[in-house]
Amino acid sequence: MATSDEVQASLTREVGIISKDQDIDATYRMLYVSSGASSGSGATQPGKSCWCRTTIANSAADQAAEIIAVLTTEGPVDANLA
Numbered sequence: 001m002a003t004s005d006e007v008q009a010s011l012t013r014e015v016g017i018i019s020k021d022q023d024i025d026a027t028y029r030m031l032y033v034s035s036g037a038s039s040g041s042g043a044t045q046p047g048k049s050c051w052c053r054t055t056i057a058n059s060a061a062d063q064a065a066e067i068i069a070v071l072t073t074e075g076p077v078d079a080n081l082a
Contacts, residue, residue, distance in 0.1 A: 001056055001057055002058070002063055003058055004018055004021040004029070004031060004041075005062045006060040007031070007063045007064055007067070009060065009061070010060040010061045010064035011033075011064040011068070013036055014036045015035075015036045015064075015071070016033045016034065016035055016066060016067055016068070016071055017033065017034050018031050018032070018033050018035060019032050019033070019034060020032035027055065027056060028053050028054065028055060029053070029056050030051050030053055031049065031052050031054060031067065032049065032050070032052075033049065033051075033052050033067050033070075033071065034048070034049040035047065035048040035049070035071045048070075048071055050070060052066065052067045052071075053066075053071045054066045057078075
C-alpha cells in the first residue's frame, strides 16, 4: 500500500505530475495527473491531464505503471474511470 507521494516518487516528474488525489473507497484511489516532459518510445501524450484510478493496495511502482498506461494512451480516458 503506497501513499500518493510514494507513487509520485516512482512516477518521476518527467513522466507525470500528481496534483490531486482522493480515495474512492478502501480499494481505489483517483489521482489527477498531468503528463510530464518525457519523450521517446512509450512517452506520455504531451499536455494530457486526466483522472487515473489506481488500486490502493498495489505498490507505488504498480500504481505508477497504471498511470503511465493511461497517459500513453491516445484519446479519451473515460474507460479508466469505469
